[in-house]
Amino acid sequence: MHFSLAREQLIKPLQLVSGVVEKRQTLPVLSNVLLEVEATELLLTGTDLEVELVGRVTLSEPAEAGAITVPAKKFLDIVRSLPDDSIITVKQDSERVIVSSGRSKFTLTSLPAVEFPSIEKSSDHEEYSIPQAQFGHLINATSFAMAQQDVRYYLNGMSLELSPGMVRTVATDGHRLAMSSRQVEGLNTAEKKQVIVPRKGILELNRLLTGGEETIQIYLGSTHLRATTSDFSFTTKLVDGKFPDYERVIPRGGDKEVVGDRQTLKSIFSRAAILSNEKYRGVRLILSSGNLIVKANNPEQEEAEVTVEVDYEGPELEVGFNVNYLLDVLNVISGEQVKFILSDANSSALITDFDDDATAFVVMPMRL
Secondary structure, three states: OEEEEEEEHHHHHHHHHHHHHOOOOOOOOEEEEEEEEOOOOOEEEEOOOOEEEEEEEEEEOOOOOEEEEHHHHHHHHHHHHHOOOOOEEEEEEEEEEEEEEEEEEEEEOOEEHHHHOOOOOOOOOEEEEHHHHHHHHHHOOOOOOOOOOOOOHHHHHEEEEEEOOOOEEEEEOOOEEEEEEEOOOOOOOOOEEEEEEEHHHHEEEEEOOOOOOOOEEEEEEEOOOEEEEEOOEEEEEEEOOOOHHHHOOOOOOOOOOEEEEEHHHHHEEEEEHHOOOOOEEEEEEEEOOOOEEEEOOOOOOOEEEEEEEOOOOOOOOEEEHHHHHHHHHHHOOOOOEEEEEEOOOOEEEEEEEEEEEEEEEEOOOOOO
C-alpha cells in the first residue's frame, strides 16, 4: 500500500475517525485506525465494536492499493504536527508503515488489516433521507438529557422515532426530559418506527453533521443504524430495550404560565447558582404577580437572592429545581423568550420556546 495526499485533506477525516477509537482497549487492534486504498479513494475506519466510522478521501495522486492498520493517536499526532501545506506520503514496509513529509520521516508499528473487526451490517433495513440541518437540530435540542451509565440501560441513549412525514427525538435521565419534533417532507415510512440509539452513537453522529442543506441517509435495521453522507459512513449498534412511555411524563393542564426573556433568566439562574449547594444544585423559584425571585443557599449558610420581572399573573407559588437542569434547557432554546408552565410545588415544569412548541422540556421539582 502506498499513497500521497495534502495534509488538509487528511486531517479532518482522521480526527473524526480517531474520535471513535477508545483510549483503553482490550484488543490492541482497536486502538488502531484502518487505512484502505481502493482505486483513487482512501478509506479510514475506526471502531470500538459498538460504533464504526468510515471516512472517505479522494486521492489525486497515483496510489497503490492495499490495507493496513496504524496506531490512531500516534498517526493523528504526526499529521497534526506537520505544517499546513504539507504533502504526506504513507507507505507500507513489511510489518511497518512509513509516514513521510518533506524532511520528516516516521516509522510506525502496524497490525494486519485482517485482524481489524467490522460491525456486522444487516442487509434487511429501511432507508430514510433527512436534511442534515433538521437532524442536527433534533439532536442538539435533546441530547443533553441522555443518562450516563444508568443501570436502566435504555436511558443511556436517545429515542429516535420516525413516522410518516415526521422525525422525533426524545431523551431522559429520569429527572428531566427533552423532546423535539420536525416535519420532514417525503419521509417514506408506512408506520411509526422507534429505536434507541446509544449515547456514544448520538455524540459521534452529531460531530459528523454539517448543518447544511445536504441530506443524510439513514439505514435502519433490527440491530444497527447506519448513517451516510458524501464523506462518511457511520454505523452504531442499537440499544436492545423499550424506551419509557414519555407521553405519560409530559405534564398536562398546568394553569400557571410564566414568560420571560431567555438571556435574562439564564443570567439570574447562573448568579443564584453560585451559592447553591454544590452537590444538589437546588434553587427556589418564588413567583408573584409580574415578579420572579430566585433564591439559593448552601451548607455554609451563604445565601443568594435575585429578582427579575416576568410576565406572570396568578397566585403566589414557590417551587424548587436543580438549577443546572434549568440552565441546560435555556442553553439549547434559541428563541428570545421562554415559557414555563407550572401547576404546583410538587409537579414538573413544562418549558418551551415561546415561538416553538415543537420542542418541549420537562424538569422534575426538588424538595428544598
